[in-house]
Amino acid sequence: MPDFMQVSLDRAAASAPPWLQDYLRAGRQRWEASSLPTRKTEQWKYTGLQSLQPSYAPARHGAMVLADAGIELPRFGGFRLVFVNGRYAPEYSDQTLPQGVALVRFAAADADQAARIRSYLGDAVGREQPLFTALNDAALEEGVFLEIEAGVRLEQPVHIVWVSGNQAEAFSINQRLLVLCGAAGTASVIEHFVGARSEQQSFTNGVTELLVEAGATLNHYRLHQEEAAAVHIGRVQARLAAQATLNSFHLALGSVLKRVDLVVDHCGQGAHSEVNGIYLPHGNDHVDYHTCIEHRVPNCTSSETFRGIIGDEATAVFNGRIHIHRDAQKTNAQLSNRNLLTSTRAEINTKPELEIYADDVQCSHGATVAQLDEMSLHYLRSRGVSSSQAQVMLSFGFINEVIDTVRCESLREYLQGMLARRFARDPALAASLS
Amino acid sequence: MLKIENLHASVDGTDILKGLSLSVKPGEVHAIMGPNGSGKSTLGHVLAGRPGYTVTAGSVSFLGQDLLALETEERARLGLFLAFQYPVEIPGVSNMEFLKAAVDAGREQRGEKPIDAVTFMKSARETCKVVDLDPAFLKRGVNEGFSGGEKKRNELLQMLLLQPRLGILDETDSGLDIDALQVVARGVNSMRSPERAFVLVTHYQRLLDFIEPDHVHVLAGGRIVRSGDKSLALELEARGYAWLEDAVA
Numbered sequence: 001m002p003d004f005m006q007v008s009l010d011r012a013a014a015s016a017p018p019w020l021q022d023y024l025r026a027g028r029q030r031w032e033a034s035s036l037p038t039r040k041t042e043q044w045k046y047t048g049l050q051s052l053q054p055s056y057a058p059a060r061h062g063a064m065v066l067a068d069a070g071i072e073l074p075r076f077g078g079f080r081l082v083f084v085n086g087r088y089a090p091e092y093s094d095q096t097l098p099q100g101v102a103l104v105r106f107a108a109a110d111a112d113q114a115a116r117i118r119s120y121l122g123d124a125v126g127r128e129q130p131l132f133t134a135l136n137d138a139a140l141e142e143g144v145f146l147e148i149e150a151g152v153r154l155e156q157p158v159h160i161v162w163v164s165g166n167q168a169e170a171f172s173i174n175q176r177l178l179v180l181c182g183a184a185g186t187a188s189v190i191e192h193f194v195g196a197r198s199e200q201q202s203f204t205n206g207v208t209e210l211l212v213e214a215g216a217t218l219n220h221y222r223l224h225q226e227e228a229a230a231v232h233i234g235r236v237q238a239r240l241a242a243q244a245t246l247n248s249f250h251l252a253l254g255s256v257l258k259r260v261d262l263v264v265d266h267c268g269q270g271a272h273s274e275v276n277g278i279y280l281p282h283g284n285d286h287v288d289y290h291t292c293i294e295h296r297v298p299n300c301t302s303s304e305t306f307r308g309i310i311g312d313e314a315t316a317v318f319n320g321r322i323h324i325h326r327d328a329q330k331t332n333a334q335l336s337n338r339n340l341l342t343s344t345r346a347e348i349n350t351k352p353e354l355e356i357y358a359d360d361v362q363c364s365h366g367a368t369v370a371q372l373d374e375m376s377l378h379y380l381r382s383r384g385v386s387s388s389q390a391q392v393m394l395s396f397g398f399i400n401e402v403i404d405t406v407r408c409e410s411l412r413e414y415l416q417g418m419l420a421r422r423f424a425r426d427p428a429l430a431a432s433l434s
Numbered sequence: 435m436l437k438i439e440n441l442h443a444s445v446d447g448t449d450i451l452k453g454l455s456l457s458v459k460p461g462e463v464h465a466i467m468g469p470n471g472s473g474k475s476t477l478g479h480v481l482a483g484r485p486g487y488t489v490t491a492g493s494v495s496f497l498g499q500d501l502l503a504l505e506t507e508e509r510a511r512l513g514l515f516l517a518f519q520y521p522v523e524i525p526g527v528s529n530m531e532f533l534k535a536a537v538d539a540g541r542e543q544r545g546e547k548p549i550d551a552v553t554f555m556k557s558a559r560e561t562c563k564v565v566d567l568d569p570a571f572l573k574r575g576v577n578e579g580f581s582g583g584e585k586k587r588n589e590l591l592q593m594l595l596l597q598p599r600l601g602i603l604d605e606t607d608s609g610l611d612i613d614a615l616q617v618v619a620r621g622v623n624s625m626r627s628p629e630r631a632f633v634l635v636t637h638y639q640r641l642l643d644f645i646e647p648d649h650v651h652v653l654a655g656g657r658i659v660r661s662g663d664k665s666l667a668l669e670l671e672a673r674g675y676a677w678l679e680d681a682v683a
Contacts, residue, residue: 374485379522379576380532382482383592384510384539393535397526397575404526 005031008058008172009138016141017107019114023121027137034131046317046349047288051231051257056172056203059085064165066092069196071163076190076410078156084163086142086173092161100152101187106143106176117145121178124209124237130261132233136174136207143176146189150182150213157188157219157408162206163196164230170201177208181216183241188219188408198227206234212244214268219407223415224252224260228283231257240300242268249406250277250306251415253422254285254314262291266300266328275304278399280422281314288317293335295328295361303334307402309395310339310346321353322365328358335365340372340398342391396423435460435631436501436600441492442656443480450476452656453492458600461628465642465667466635468653469675474635475519477653478604482516483509497599510536511543513599517589517606524576529588532576533558537595558595564624565590566617582609590621601625602633607641619644639671652678 009028016024037044064084066073073082073092081103082092088105097103104113121143125133148154162175181187191208204226212218218238226232232255238246252258258281264273279287293302302322310316322333339348352365372394380390396419403419406412436458443451450473458464468474480487481494483506494501497512504512524532538548555572562569567587577585586606593601606618622632622645634641642650642664650666651658652675659678660666670678 375522376524378482378484378506379518379524380535381506382484382510382516382518383532383536383596384507384543385532385535386507386539387505389535389539390507393527393531394524397524400526401575 004052004055005135005139005172006055008056008174011058012139012141012174017109017114019118020106020140023118024138024140027134027140030129030134031131031138034134037131043290046315047257047259047286049257051286052203053170053201055170057167057169059165059171059173060167061085061087063091064089064163066163069166071194071196073161073194074414076157076159076408076414078158078188080159080161081144082161082163083144083175085165085171086162086175088142089163098154098156100149101154101158102147102149104145104147106145107141109145113145117178120145120180120211121209124211124239124265125207125235130235132205133207133235136176136205139172139174139205140176141174143178145178145180147180148182148185148187150185152182152185152187154185154187157190157411159190159192161192161194162204163194164200164202164204164226166196166200170203173202173204175204175206177206179209179218179220180211181213181218183213184215185213186217188221190221190223190408190411192223192225193232194225195227195230199229200227201229203231204234206232208234208236210236210238210246212238212240212246214241215243216241217245217247219247221249221406221408221411222251222260224258226255226258228255228285230255233257233259235261235263237263237265238273239265239267240271240273243270244268245271246273246275247407248273248275250275250289252277252279252281252287252289254279254281254283254287256284257286259288259290262289263294264292264302265294265296266302267296269297269299271300273302274405275302276402276405277306278402279306279308279316280399281308281316282311283314284312285314286316287314290317290319292321292323293333295322295324295331295333297327298329298331300328301332304336305402305405306337307399308339308348309342309399310348311342313343313345315347316349318348318350318367319353320351320365320367321355322363324356324358324361324363326357329360331358331361331363333361333363337367338398339369340395341369342395392423396420435497437495439493441480441494442490443476444488444490445476445486449490450656451480454653454657456651456658458631458633460631462649463626463632463634463645463647465647465650466633466653467637467639467650467667467670470637472653473656474653475604478516478602478635481509481514481602482506507539511539515593515596515598515601517586517593517601517603519604519606519608521577521585521589523578523580525578527576528572529574529576530555530558530572533572533592533595536592540596561591561594564594565621567591583611583614586610586614587617590618594621594625597625599629600631600633602635604635605637607636607638615641616644639667642667654678
């Protein structure tokens with residue numbers, strides 16, 4: 001294993017709390033015993049790691065004025081927690097959490113809290129121990145444990161902002177979020193990744209574990225808006241107990257390398273997941289979503305819709321795996337991935353991957369790559385809309401259908417406005433429509 | 435206003451229009467009738483510049499310009515409007531956004547600024563009432579999940595907002611009940627003016643009970659085989675098209 005993370009790992013080991021030390025060591029052993037994937041590694045066939053720098057310094061910790069860095073944080077109502085370079089930034093965070101919700105920073109955990117964190121940490125990831133999750137374990141000094149107590153219905157979202165800052169050299173950020181949504185609880189968590197400067201070299205490894213207990217409903221949103229030179233290799237791993245529901249939405253604007261592995265594990269009967277997402281790489285961006293929907297037990301349902309618009313010379317990868325285990329009878333699993341290429345040099349590699357070992361299941365999948373619909377273009381143009389504007393409207397419409405599935409209204413409006421501006425449309429009208 | 439001379443057009447290599455000529459003056463309403471497959475809809479599509487419809491001979495001038503040399507959107511901005519027989523569903527693009535983009539395109543052509551959103555919303559809602567369409571449809575995707583009748587009303591809504599110089603209605607009456615038909619007729623009649631003309635493409639005489647045409651033409655085999663006043667429409671209603679097709683053959 002190349003030592004490009006050496007300095008960061010040493011620092012993490014030096015500053016992590018004692019109760020985490022063995023965890024870090026185990027992670028580091030796994031990391032050092034492995035080698036980086038190559039194009040011959042099936043899971044990394046279409047995503048190269050050449051954007052990784054030869055070495056990354058640890059991220060600096062210290063006060064940062066977000067406004068000076070041109071970062072404006074939206075308000076989605078509810079509670080906002082901001083982390084800069086992986087460290088809690090109290091000056092931008094709401095201090096009081098609602099009843100029944102606890103937020104514990106690993107670095108500040110007392111003995112009881114530490115024990116509780118240890119009992120859940122790594123649970124969702126399981127024994128698979130993917131490489132970059134091992135790296136995340138090895139660099140774990142500051143993580144966050146968000147717990148929604150059983151039966152608590154949280155109406156407002158918890159908005160967690162992960163900011164990557166500026167520094168002279170390329171730097172790495174390690175982030176860890178552990179969410180436990182207690183039995184019959186309801187909550188919405190928005191993870192929001194933003195960066196300061198488009199040319200800043202950084203490497204973020206963000207791992208999120210979602211434990212959704214019996215009968216609970218968790219809405220999870222993960223928005224990647226980091227800037228052009230930012231590398232992100234991250235993972236979301238969800239485990240659903242009986243009758244639990246996960247509603248999930250992912251967004252990736254492009255950057256030089258964004259790779260997100262998403263695993264939803266239906267472990268209890270009657271669990272349901274809905275996972276949607278959009279990716280919009282352009283320029284020389286590369287975005288890669290690897291999703292895996294695990295059905296281990298009977299009577300679960302899952303639906304997944306990802307859409308991408310790939311422009312310029314950007315490339316994207318979508319790998320959607322559905323794994324229905326032998327005992328998972330009466331599973332209903334749907335998967336759809338549609339892509340729009342707006343340039344002849346843009347590229348998408350999309351692959352549905354079905355592994356079905358149960359015989360009484362309903363499973364459908366589809367992956368398409370297309371240009372804009374000619375008749376729709378003609379219809380818009382027949383009303384005087386220019387060809388270029390019609391293309392923008394149709395492109396936006398293509399992803400807007402997915403944004404419409406976002407349940408959190410304030411977030412949906414934010415996304416529509418942000419993407420409308422991105423698609424250079426009329427924001428005033430977009431606002432008046434919402 | 436519109437002068438079509440000896441127009442030949444083909445779709446997928448099949449000749450559909452075979453020497454069609456038609457002259458429309460400002461203020462006039464023309465009805466084009468004819469049996470299925472005679473080329474009625476093709477005429478509308480060719481005038482609107484639909485991809486795949488190839489003009490092989492002839493000329494079309496509209497307001498003094500060579501229409502066939504213009505892009506689809508340029509034709510629209512010049513004031514040509516085709517109400518589609520089968521309006522296209524565009525999920526994800528809100529009807530309101532679509533309408534405003536269309537209206538703004540026309541304004542841009544005239545050197546005007548885009549209309550402000552609030553004023554536009556108000557006018558769009560009012561126009562909805564005129565065409566008997568629930569304003570909730572403004573927020574829906576363009577024609578998304580609209581019934582046949584609702585799509586036709588939406589076409590009419592667009593025409594009322596855009597105020598074109600020439601409106602071509604391609605079988606707007608098909609599939610409409612009598613109430614909806616009257617809504618369409620009221621909309622068209624309210625727009626009639628000495629500056630504006632209409633071409634009504636229809637299979638049935640029924641629409642012409644509500645919108646009185648100045649000229650009626652019968653299209654058969656890709657050409658106009660007979661022209662007359664509104665009494666021709668009544669004659670067709672009584673005798674069908676066969677006698678004319680026989681006469682052509």
